[in-house]
Amino acid sequence: MKFFIDTANLKEIQEAYALGILDGVTTNPTLMAKEGITGNNNILKHYVDICNIVDGDVSAEVMGLDFKSMVSEAEVLAELHQNIVVKIPMTLEGIKAIKYLTEKEIKTNCTLVFSAGQAILAAKAGATYVSPFVGRLDDISSDGLALIAQIRMIYDNYGFETQILAASIRTPMHIISCAEIGSDVITAPLAALTALAKHPLTDSGLAQFIQDFEKGNK
Numbered sequence: 096m097k098f099f100i101d102t103a104n105l106k107e108i109q110e111a112y113a114l115g116i117l118d119g120v121t122t123n124p125t126l127m128a129k130e131g132i133t134g135n136n137n138i139l140k141h142y143v144d145i146c147n148i149v150d151g152d153v154s155a156e157v158m159g160l161d162f163k164s165m166v167s168e169a170e171v172l173a174e175l176h177q178n179i180v181v182k183i184p185m186t187l188e189g190i191k192a193i194k195y196l197t198e199k200e201i202k203t204n205c206t207l208v209f210s211a212g213q214a215i216l217a218a219k220a221g222a223t224y225v226s227p228f229v230g231r232l233d234d235i236s237s238d239g240l241a242l243i244a245q246i247r248m249i250y251d252n253y254g255f256e257t258q259i260l261a262a263s264i265r266t267p268m269h270i271i272s273c274a275e276i277g278s279d280v281i282t283a284p285l286a287a288l289t290a291l292a293k294h295p296l297t298d299s300g301l302a303q304f305i306q307d308f309e310k311g312n313k
Contacts, residue, residue, distance in 0.1 A: 097258075097281075100119075102122060105148065110285060118151040120152075124156060139171075143176055152178055152179075152223075153180065165183060165192040166196065173202075180202040180203065182205075183204070183205055191220075205217035209231070217257060223258065225260065240276065258280055260280040265287065269283070
């Protein structure tokens with residue numbers, strides 16, 4: 096399973112990359128604004144800065160809502176760096192744009208997916224990734240992980256090559272569950288990724304080892 100970090104913070108991206116487990120980055124306008132990155136030119140430059148840190152795919156989002164605007168923005172984004180994957184919203188116009196961009200060999204990430212039907216459309220259009228939002232479904236008392244499992248089964252049934260990119264991941268248990276289900280990718284905040292390394296028995300065991308070692312060297 097690939098690990099992507101969901102952020103626009105360069106320091107966090109560098110920290111995740113330094114761990115040796117980072118496969119890519121996803122971001123969005125909200126995360127950009129959180130880092131004070133505003134204005135189209137600054138946003139485009141920031142995408143390049145991210146691509147210069149990581150070796151894998153970096154999702155960059157279009158803002159247009161119609162086919163023409165999406166395609167125009169996507170072509171500009173794709174020219175920024177070879178690692179750019181264009182995030183396209185799950186709408187009918189978005190599906191048309193994904194089909195067009197796929198035929199132009201531009202990688203796409205169909206975002207804001209909340210149902211299996213939407214995931215099927217994205218795969219039929221040739222999306223590189225589909226991003227079901229696990230946490231946001233949980234927020235409305237729906238089962239985000241059940242959607243991941245449903246999409247996995249459907250994609251396996253028909254041999255769709257679109258990768259399932261589980262998004263809106265909130266906790267390390269979300270990550271573990273997505274791994275059990277067979278999600279191709281998860282994208283999560285740095286805190287959720289690093290939390291995978293933590294366990295109280297590891298901490299107590301290490302403390303005991305150090306204590307015993309120090310006793311033996313007195």
